[in-house]
Amino acid sequence: MELHHINDEAILRFRTAKREIDLTKPVGVIDEAEANLDGSLAQTTTVLLAGKECPFRCLMCDLWQHTIDGPTPNGVITQQLSVALDQIKHRDTIKLYNASNFFDPKAIPLSDWNDILSLLSPFQTVVVENHPNLIGDRTIEFSRRLHGNLQVAMGLESANPKTLKLLNKRMTVDDYAKACRLLAENNIQIRTFLLIQAPGVTADQAQSETLDSLRFALDNGSIVSTLIPTRAGNGIIDHLVQQGHVSLPTLAMIEQIFAKAIEMAKPYQRIVQVDLWDLENFSTCQHCFPNRKERLEKMNWQQSWQPVIHCKYCACQTLSDLA
Secondary structure: OOHHHOOHHHHHHOOOOOOOOOOOOOOEEEEEEEEOOOOOEEEEEEEEOOOEOOOOOOOOOOHHHHOEOOOOOOOHHHHHHHHHHOOOOOOOEEEEEOOOOOOOOOOOOHHHHHHHHHHHOOOOEEEEEOOHHHOOHHHHHHHHHOOOEEEEEEEEEOOOHHHHHHOOOOOOHHHHHHHHHHHHHOOOEEEEEEEEOOOOOOHHHHHHHHHHHHHHHHHOOEEEEEEEEOOOOOOHHHHHHHOOOOOOOOHHHHHHHHHHHHHHHHHHOOEEEEOOOOHHHHOOOOOOHHHHHHHHHHHHHHOOOOOOOOOOOOOHHHOHHHO
């Protein structure tokens, strides 16, 4: 199957079964620290909520595994958030990631809003995820009713129109830019997800495409930009990798692109970070991987270059252009 023939039907054909979901509790509650614009660290907790599957079947997405078929029942999001809050000691930043679109009323029922807003009132910043084409009046209303600051995370993935079309995103770069303008006009912060070596992008093209996409996000007001290495594990990507139509990034590539991305973001005084989820899947050396992951974590926190890890067992020390 050629990459340019990918559509909803093909993506669904290679899926495995969804995982069993308990709607009475969140899928996960993850504590972490994130860099602030002032150089400090914010205590941050990501709450992975379970509900309706996203209607946009993006090629690289594996989040559907933790969703249900059909609309999210009334009350379950409030229940999951209540359970999560019992585990969260801070009230800095909370991310509500529901593997779909927060402002899709079939994913987050409007009848739950009052309770959700009440539960979120102690937090300084609330981050939710949403497709650019579903940014609108509901987004603005939620922001106005929220006690703290709202930040909306959107998947741009790539600012290359050809790549976006291959990803089955059902959006254009203009759609992203339009959503950014609406958010900025209403004092809503923007967070952007970008892929490192998106499907259809070669290793030689990966750095320039990621950095061009980052620049586009920064120019459109993205406060936080997260670089996400393209991963296997959702069925269709695994098939395309096996067929030689998609290549996944290496850890060395991730390191190199992230180092350059941090430098690019500095004049904008914005945050750029790299996603470390399942990072071990991109490593080929068990000896240096823990230190290399720690280095990237420090770069996320400090927003500055860190010394390259040298390893006598592999070729990571040859990455002289990271110095």
